[in-house]
Amino acid sequence: MQNSSASNGTFDTLIIGAGSMGMAAGYYLSKAGNKVLLIDAANPPHDSGAHHGSTRLIRHAYGEGAAYVPLALHAQQLWHELEQQARTTVFTRTGVTNIGLASDPFLQEVQQSATQYDLHLETLSGVEASKRWPAWRLSSEQLVCFEPDAGVLFCERAIRSYRELATALGATLLPDTQVTRIEVHGQDNVSVLTDTGERFTGRNIIVCAGKRTRRLLAPLGLDVPVTRLRKCFAWFESTQKVFAPGVFAGFIAESAVGQFYGFPDLDGSGLKIGRHDEGQPVSEDAALAPFGDEASDLADLQSFLQLHLPAAGKLRIGKVCEYDVTPDTDFIIDRIPACPNVHVATGFSGHGFKFASAIGNALAERIVKGESGVDLSMFSCERFS
Numbered sequence: 001m002q003n004s005s006a007s008n009g010t011f012d013t014l015i016i017g018a019g020s021m022g023m024a025a026g027y028y029l030s031k032a033g034n035k036v037l038l039i040d041a042a043n044p045p046h047d048s049g050a051h052h053g054s055t056r057l058i059r060h061a062y063g064e065g066a067a068y069v070p071l072a073l074h075a076q077q078l079w080h081e082l083e084q085q086a087r088t089t090v091f092t093r094t095g096v097t098n099i100g101l102a103s104d105p106f107l108q109e110v111q112q113s114a115t116q117y118d119l120h121l122e123t124l125s126g127v128e129a130s131k132r133w134p135a136w137r138l139s140s141e142q143l144v145c146f147e148p149d150a151g152v153l154f155c156e157r158a159i160r161s162y163r164e165l166a167t168a169l170g171a172t173l174l175p176d177t178q179v180t181r182i183e184v185h186g187q188d189n190v191s192v193l194t195d196t197g198e199r200f201t202g203r204n205i206i207v208c209a210g211k212r213t214r215r216l217l218a219p220l221g222l223d224v225p226v227t228r229l230r231k232c233f234a235w236f237e238s239t240q241k242v243f244a245p246g247v248f249a250g251f252i253a254e255s256a257v258g259q260f261y262g263f264p265d266l267d268g269s270g271l272k273i274g275r276h277d278e279g280q281p282v283s284e285d286a287a288l289a290p291f292g293d294e295a296s297d298l299a300d301l302q303s304f305l306q307l308h309l310p311a312a313g314k315l316r317i318g319k320v321c322e323y324d325v326t327p328d329t330d331f332i333i334d335r336i337p338a339c340p341n342v343h344v345a346t347g348f349s350g351h352g353f354k355f356a357s358a359i360g361n362a363l364a365e366r367i368v369k370g371e372s373g374v375d376l377s378m379f380s381c382e383r384f385s
Helices: 020-031 066-086 105-116 126-132 155-168 210-220 296-308 353-369
Strands: 010-016 036-039 056-058 096-101 122-125 142-147 151-153 172-174 179-186 189-194 199-207 227-236 250-255 258-263 271-275 315-325 332-336 339-346
Touching: 010 020, 010 189, 020 036, 020 155, 020 339, 020 353, 036 199, 056 066, 056 353, 066 105, 066 155, 066 353, 096 105, 096 126, 105 142, 122 126, 126 142, 155 172, 155 353, 179 210, 179 339, 189 339, 199 210, 199 353, 210 315, 210 339, 227 296, 250 296, 258 296, 271 296, 296 315, 332 353, 339 353
Parallel strands: 010 036, 010 199, 036 172, 096 250, 199 339
Antiparallel strands: 056 151, 096 142, 122 142, 179 189, 189 199, 227 271, 227 315, 250 258, 258 271, 332 339
């Protein structure tokens, strides 16, 4: 649904980038009575940004740092609320296995965060885990931390649900439109120009435009240190029942060949896996080379499968996506110091989608109430000064 009355209009809040964070913020702002314009370079949900590929994991015991846990738990609550509002399934509880060596910092952080926040976490040896989940081939040196309450989010379904709810509440969506310039005229007046020659004005603006965020904010004096990486993921045949939900859980694994993540065969499309580390840096405007153009695209995934999941079958389909990565892989969620009505949300580094509900809500609260109900201080851009 698109409201065509947006042309050269005035709004309470402009949102550049109607992906996961932007669409969620648009919904929560509209719910609060804010007049919202969402502008996106494509037509969300789409495959031109970082959040596509149908599914994402949501974990609560968090290897990237215990400070993320309250945000993850809040996000989980909001995903459940979205399901009720949209009357659709956004989350499936599959459990998530965290796999590595006992000495791995990632696994140690998983255990520490579970202890700190009293999360349900089962710890098994690699041998015990291989018996419990027969698809796995793990050694006695490996450790598995299983989080039974974690699972899978259907990312495109979630964005579509937020879109339908936001527009039903009066939000205007302008798809297939690029913002070329942001102009700040004061602490309660900001405007944007588009590639179609239109101008829109608002009191506040949220810039969550993925790969275009850095270019849009540079003229306003904020350099966000984000690198765009080309990444790969794929689906493999799973004729054996060992990859079925209930028999196989979602996973993130540190191994001798890299860090990988994966999903059970949820809908007959196969076993989905991807590599979380590595990736090829690409410029903002560069087209992503198709899956298979790099020799490592398939080879990396197959090396992990051969080592740990040998029951996986042949490649069904491979795809590419992008990560917008900060130097420390933590997010950037902040205001521009000289322009407090300009909000930025970027650098989600491949692990941000699970938090989109909570981050969108927090951005809306900052605009409506002046501050968010969750602590976002760790995501300040000042840490790179």
